[in-house]
Amino acid sequence: MKQRAAPASQARDPAMKKTAPWPMIRPPATIAILGGGQLGSMLAQAAGQMGYRTLCVSANEADPAGRWSDHHLIADPGDANVISRIAQDVQVITVETESIEPSALAAAESIGARVAPSSHVQTIVRDRRLEKGFLAANDLAVGAFRVVESAAQMQQACEELLADGATEILAKTARGGYDGKGQRWIRTPSQADAAWQALGQVPLVVEAKVDFVSEMSVIVARSPDGGRSVLPVFGNEHRHGILFQTRMPAAVSESTARAAMDLARRAADHLKVVGLLAVEMFVLADGRVLVNEMAARPHNSGHVTLRAASRSQFEMHIAAICGLPLPEVEILRPAVMTNVLGDLWSVESAPALTKVGEHRSPDWATVLADGRATLHLYGKTPRPGRKMGHLIHTGHTIEEALVSANAAFGRLTTPS
Ligand SMILES: Nc1ncnc2c1ncn2[C@@H]1O[C@H](COP(=O)(O)OP(=O)(O)O)[C@@H](O)[C@H]1O
Ligand SMILES: [Mg+2]
Structure with a gap:
């Protein structure tokens, strides 16, 4: 049965942990996930399927990641005291958001805990000044x-x-x-x-302003021993600064894809990141690639791997931080991920709104009628612009997947 408190301390000697290398962390070890959002929720689900136990640390009882974790500690995941305390009870600590204070991670590291991403990586990726400086200093192309x-x-x-x-x-x-x-x-x-x-x-x-022809992202999984696996390149379309849709494979040339994967690989190596590094990029008209920003965690664009790749990004993150061998991630079928934002819950923008019990909700039946679509909902309270869930459409070709995805989105948003 699910407990609401942190698991009992397994009393490990912090001094021993300090010098210990990063051994393979085998199931049923416990993984701490700092942060309570949908990325944490999908990490907890992957970890659970892989035989691990999870402890989510987040501020609110209702946080999605808490619902899917074995244990949910309701506390500030950026508090160094809280994280030092849980460090004794888990085999590895990871984060699902940049909002976690690096000082909390550093406190756990100082007593020998395995933390991925490290406080050093977290410090860089959460501050655009340091991030851009890191990219420029390492010759990773930026605007x-x-x-x-x-x-x-x-x-x-x-x-x-x-x-x-x-x-x-x-x-x-x-x-x-x-x-x-x-x-x-x-x-x-x-x-x-x-x-x-x-x-x-x-x-x-x-x-x-970068006058890009398209946007893409590359996710690299990197293990403690430096082994890595680069996921397929994703093609991204943003609307109003928010990711609208991701397609896999991306519509880029072989040489652009290679350049993008090389940039991401180099960034991961320079950072010595453990876990996932997601690198957002711009493709220019002449085929050159510039890095926009990085995240050391699963990334919204990578959700498409949940249904259409040989491993999901979440499985790859868990494998990487646990020091498991990292397989190549193959595309099983072309697919499109479309984000579902909270705007759909407002009457004006969602004519298909139905009343289910006490709650209004978009009419999911209109999208689920297509058997190639999967709906993933995070269980958050709707607000305009808030990521509430996503749809994944697969097809025999990427064009077919795009047609189904856009038809489904149209049915949710346009009056019939
Ligand atoms: N320098 C730029 N030139 C043109 N568009 C940009 C630039 N920076 C960001 N954008 C657009 O805004 C989106 C969001 O910006 P980003 O820096 O990725 O911030 P966030 O952290 O909110 O994702 C990008 O995906 C891109 O579409
Ligand atoms: Mg971005």
């Missing part, structure tokens, strides 16, 4: 950018980038942004100050 920490620097950065030929500028908060949040477009130097104010006068990275 023009400036780090900005004052109104005067903001003005200067915008003037310089526009003078250097940027058609527009995207200012992003260094920390805490996701799904396009914490971003402002700037078209003239006169808009710099308003953007600085609107973003809360916090450190920023300001970027020249």
Whole structure:
């Protein structure tokens, strides 16, 4: 039966753990997942299927990852005291969100716990200043950018980038942004100050607009011994800064796919990441590839592997952090993942809304009638722009999968 408290301490000697290498962690060892969102939930499901036990640490009882974990500790997953305490009870600690404070991971590392990603990696990927600096320093191609920490620097950065030929500028908060949040477009130097104010006068990275022809992502799984497996390249379409759809395989040339995989592999090696590293990229008209940003965890675009690849990204993350051999991930069939946002729960944007019990819900029957579609719902409270779930459509060809995916999305969003 599911317990609501942390498991009893297995009293391991922290000093021993400090010097121990990273041995293969075998089932039924316990994996701690810090954070309670859908990525944690799908990690817990994969871990459970692989024979591991999971302890989710998250702030709220209702968090999706708590529902799917063996144990749910309701506490601040970024609190160093909490994480030091649970470090005694689990064999490995992982995170499902950048919001986890690296200091909490460092506290666990200091007593010899195995933590993946490490506090070092977490520090870099959660701050766009460090992330961009890391990419540039390691010769991993990025677009023009400036780090900005004052109104005067903001003005200067915008003037310089526009003078250097940027058609527009995207200012992003260094920390805490996701799904396009914490971003402002700037078209003239006169808009710099308003953007600085609107973003809360916090450190920023300001970027020249990249005139991309498409976006893609590459996920690398990397083990403690440096072994790695690169997942197939995903083609991504964003709408209003939020991932709308992912296709696998991506519509890119062989050479672009190779360049993308090489960039991702190099980034993972330089970071010495353990677990998944997801690298978002832009494809330019001349076929060149630029890195946009990275995440050291499962990534929304990788959900498509749940139904259409020989291993899911979640299984690969668990395998990597447990030091299991990493198989090659093969595409089993072409597939399209479409995100389901909370907007669908509002009457205006979802004409097919039905009343189920006390709760209004989109009319899932309209999509499930197609047997090649799977619906994945995370069980969160709907809010506009919030990721509530996703659909995966498979097909004999990617075109066929796209047609079914877009028809299903259309039925959910357009009046019949
Ligand atoms: N420099 C840029 N030029 C053009 N579009 C961009 C740029 N940076 C981000 N975008 C667009 O905004 C989306 C979200 O930005 P991103 O930096 O990935 O932030 P988030 O952390 O919210 O995902 C990207 O996927 C892309 O579509
Ligand atoms: Mg992004």
